[in-house]
Amino acid sequence: MEGMRLAGFSTALAGGRKRRGEGHTRRDEILQAAKELFLEAGYDATTIRRIADRVGVSAPALYLYFHDKDAIMLALCDQTFGRLIELIADLERAAGDPLDKMCEFGRAYARFGLEHPDEYRLVFMADHVPEQIRRTGHRTATDDPDRPGAKGAVVFSRLVAILAQAEASGHKLAYPPDTCAELCWMGIHGVVAALIHKPDFPWTDREILIKGMLDIVRKGIVRDA
Amino acid sequence: MEGMRLAGFSTALAGGRKRRGEGHTRRDEILQAAKELFLEAGYDATTIRRIADRVGVSAPALYLYFHDKDAIMLALCDQTFGRLIELIADLERAAGDPLDKMCEFGRAYARFGLEHPDEYRLVFMADHVPEQIRRTGHRTATDDPDRPGAKGAVVFSRLVAILAQAEASGHKLAYPPDTCAELCWMGIHGVVAALIHKPDFPWTDREILIKGMLDIVRKGIVRDA
DNA sequence: ACGATAACTTATCAATGGTCAGTTAACAAC
DNA sequence: GTTGTTAACTGACCATTGATAAGTTATCGT
Incomplete structure (x- = not known):
């Protein structure tokens, strides 16, 4: 339905859904966003939702790439x-x-x-x-x-x-x-x-x-x- | 003396409402309970509700004696x-x-x-x-x-x-x-x-x-x- | 065209720290 | 006693948190 992306608008900061096999690029985007937030506002303010927002994706999506919040911070x-x-x-x-x-x-x-x-x-x-x-x-x-x-x-x-x-x-x-x-x-x-x-x-x-x-x-x- | 009321139950732990002017004893009870929980289970597991439960009082009651959770820990x-x-x-x-x-x-x-x-x-x-x-x-x-x-x-x-x-x-x-x-x-x-x-x-x-x-x-x- | 499935979402959960609008009980004054 | 004041306390509630369940969508090999 929204596949046409409403006249060329990208549905997300980083360009919408990834193609098959490209999930790792999303992982990198998550890490990048987490890093920015982390440096801007520290650990406590870096919530799952804020990271997800910045990436342009829903919060549960992060759990496709990381087991939990600690895993994200650890990777960082x-x-x-x-x-x-x-x-x-x-x-x-x-x-x-x-x-x-x-x-x-x-x-x-x-x-x-x-x-x-x-x-x-x-x-x-x-x-x-x-x-x-x-x-x-x-x-x-x-x-x-x-x-x-x-x-x-x-x-x-x-x-x-x-x-x-x-x-x-x-x-x-x-x-x-x-x-x-x-x-x-x-x-x-x-x-x-x-x-x-x-x-x-x-x-x-x-x-x-x-x-x-x-x-x-x-x-x-x-x-x- | 002050504790001798009704059937002689002590007003201490889970002993019901404090008499006027005796609020500070409740404060001490909160600190004691917090300390026990803190040493038993660490900072994260020591929640406002758990402290309140152990004291035998509702959670908001803690805020009568301490501004927030940090204040409790700080006092400890x-x-x-x-x-x-x-x-x-x-x-x-x-x-x-x-x-x-x-x-x-x-x-x-x-x-x-x-x-x-x-x-x-x-x-x-x-x-x-x-x-x-x-x-x-x-x-x-x-x-x-x-x-x-x-x-x-x-x-x-x-x-x-x-x-x-x-x-x-x-x-x-x-x-x-x-x-x-x-x-x-x-x-x-x-x-x-x-x-x-x-x-x-x-x-x-x-x-x-x-x-x-x-x-x-x-x-x-x-x-x- | 079809089916498998990677990628993603919505709805929801339980727990957290904290606030608010009351309610109850102790005490002093009458 | 009755009454007014107010310290002590409660239940309902809020926004936010990390995390899960179950369903949906888009891509790709066949």
Whole structure:
């Protein structure tokens, strides 16, 4: 009936019903719309209906492509953190002292987190943690780096690798590489989390805090002579 | 005395309408019920209706005593963090090297956070931050330490005081006391937040991480000779 | 032309936080 | 006692949320 589209009007922002086999493009549109809303208005304001409206489709249509709302947000975060992983991969390939690399890692990580506070929040600070993330230990997640929600785990595993490298290259560490990586990550995460959680507090300059934390960690994890 | 009415039933839980001027006891009952539910089932499962049910009162009745759900949770957190403040106050009065006190502080803080993960989450990690907390800078909050949501701020201000004491007592710090306090807090917060956020991850032993972080911070914030 | 089915919609669900217009009961004043 | 005031409380209701059920439409291979 409405197949004629009323004299050429498109029935939706993105051109109406998809052709057979083109469903994945709708999926991408949903992710795009969700991302926009998410960045514009945050998690709470990004409702199923608002996403659907922006895509130009009914709300239940989203459930054809995602199991639930968390799955959408998870896919979004994976997209974002995929970029961080690329960033870090470059960094890892570079030559240089592993402890220097650790600091580079921390700097890149912190800046990335602060540039994507909403996604960072969802993955590393969220109150309402999607089931898939909550149960996913970092280590086990590396089994399948493409599983939704596992990207954060991959990031951490790279840090462990760098610390292992540090020990292998002759640095005397005060703790096992795993523990060093955990302490390093926790430190820099503390900085990022605090800055994101209380953006209006008169913190010391961000760069100073990041550098300060990394200096502290670096000094702290090497064993004294 | 006041409770002795009719057949001597206590006016406490499910005991019917409060007498005039006794509304505050209902308020306490609401907080108690909310706390139980909160610890049993977490934030999301603690709905207005469930709290009301447990108290034995209708849902709108809660709004006689609290402006909204956040206000209930905020009052709960304040209760909990009030105990932490007492703990720290004791510690602060004790004699000893300020940097030792800083470590004591960190240990007490971390243990407390891990013992009250739900409240900690709500105050320091929550995705959905009550307006009152979000706008409350730590420093300004000390103006009125009894304002709802300000207890977390008081805790931090104690740490700043300890670091100031450290500098005053002759320690050469690598950064201003404020910055040192921020780094110390961020470090220990990173540990607590990580352990709470991903409880199933095979982290290094908690005590080792806490001690490790504090050692790192201590070593890191003093200026090298 | 026909049948299978991917793509999509309308109607609806139960639960949520929150508001409103009352109702009931405690108490003081007469 | 009777009455007026008002603190304490309730039932009905609202908009919004994530999610489901069941039906409809359009595309495509045959």
